[in-house]
Amino acid sequence: MTATPRRLSHHAGFWVVAAAFVTTMAYSTVPTPLYPLYQERDGFPVWVITMIFAAYAVGVVFSLFFVGHISDWAGRRRMSVIAVVVSALSAVLFLVWNDVPGLLTARFVNGVSIGILTATATAYLGELRAISRPAENIIIAASVAGAANLGGLALGPLIGGVFAEYLPDPLVLPHAVFLVLLLIVALVLVAVPETTEPVEPRPRYRPQRLALPSRSRPAFVAAGLGAFASFALFGLFTSLAPTFLIDAFDQHSHLLAGATPFAVFASAAIAQVALARVVLARQLMIAIVSCTVGLVAIAAGALTPSLGLFLAGGIVAGVGVGILFRSAIATAASLAEPGRRGETLALIFLIAYCGLALPVIAVGVSLLFVSETTVLLVFSSLVLVATVGAGLVMRRRAAVGSTP
Structure with missing residues (x-):
């Protein structure tokens, strides 16, 4: 007999998804204060930094158009876990392939994870809140989603700056720490209740x-x-x-x-x-x-x-x-x-x-x-x-x- 994994309550799941949202968004901006260190190490010009950053934005746009809406029929929990795991993959790329082609690839992959999670987590938070607190105004979930999104983006550069200023190996340690955090987050997300009914038969794939x-x-x-x-x-x-x-x-x-x-x-x-x-x-x-x-x-x-x-x-x-x-x-x-x-x-x-x-x-x-x-x-x-x-x-x- 296959054991059924224990699920969190919808209320607890709401805050787990919010924490996952913050953590993943924060990691997407951790590299901001590290760019000059990569530039100093490898000697590339300033315009290369803009290309590395643009690779992230291209990844976000790509996944918003091709992947972000899939959670409507594939499930919020599944796509949230996939988004966090993809972000963890970008951390691995930063650790093992950190010349300019590697940085471009890692940032693109990180952008893909953000495009998936932005659409999925926002919907997931609204649905979890509606189930756990049906009497509340939906604005609570929207406010938490917005705060998690921008708040995570705000925290990332500050965390990266602390690593770079005060801790050793600033081009290694931040990525290693967030790799562990993201894997833990992905494991905890597995216990969050699903909020969408599976669609059978599954609809034919199409872009957003x-x-x-x-x-x-x-x-x-x-x-x-x-x-x-x-x-x-x-x-x-x-x-x-x-x-x-x-x-x-x-x-x-x-x-x-x-x-x-x-x-x-x-x-x-x-x-x-x-x-x-x-x-x-x-x-x-x-x-x-x-x-x-x-x-x-x-x-x-x-x-x-x-x-x-x-x-x-x-x-x-x-x-x-x-x-x-x-x-x-x-x-x-x-x-x-x-x-x-x-x-x-x-x-x-x-x-x-x-x-x-x-x-x-x-x-x-x-x-x-x-x-x-x-x-x-x-x-x-x-x-x-x-x-x-x-x-x-x-x-x-x-x-x-x-x-x-």
Whole structure:
């Protein structure tokens, strides 16, 4: 007789999935303060760092389009475990194949795991909460999912910075530690109850369908632009902040290299939680002002140069793009046609993750021809125009009561 594995309660399973979400997202940004160490060891130029980071974003986009939706019929638990195991595989690649081709491969594989988990864990948390606490508002699960996502992304660089600054073998130890953590997480996830009924016969595989709303196209374009620009700022700080700190401000602290993107992601996460109950039109006005002030401060900090102004600008801009991204999701959801909400949200997430990759690649190529300060000024200006323009269009729609 085959023993049935013991399952956790749905309430306990909810927090296990949340912890798995945080751990896996954190590992995806642990390499941020380590990039200059790889660069120093192997002597590659700055643009290679942008390619390594872009490989991660390409992996996310790939898995969101081809794999992320499979949990709807293959099961949330199974796909969550697979996502964590794939992340553990990327840790193995970092440990055994850490020249440039290996780094590109490891980051792509890590991105694949994030694309699977982002879609799966968000749905899983909502379903587990609905079963364990049916009387509660679904916003609790959504808030936990959002906090786990951005919170994990924020913690990763800080953890990587601590490893690099204070512990031995910074290109080995962080990956070894997270390999163990991820394998433990995968084992515990096996005990979480499943929330989806198996589909028999299994449907024929197809990539994720995408849906562009037929109504209010300008509002959807604004939402897409806001999501793209928000992730562009996240991508810049996650990929090149440590290099800018060294070259523009002569700051070689690995802890500071990790704390800088941590502060940007953390401010975005805190703003999302703190302003969750504020009227959307008011949230968008705060986002517009924060993006304007923050991006101007980033540019001024690079010109002066003033490290304090640069960091303060990143934190304030983080508040703005955190709110803007969540508002873009809300706008896209409100525009979706009946029965096609998931397909519309999939499209907005794909646009956002393209924003994570394409601008960073453009920055890397630009650094071959012009100075870092010039690139940062142009980048800040373009993101400023995109975020403010998108915010104004979405705010106009929210102000007339079209968006909940």
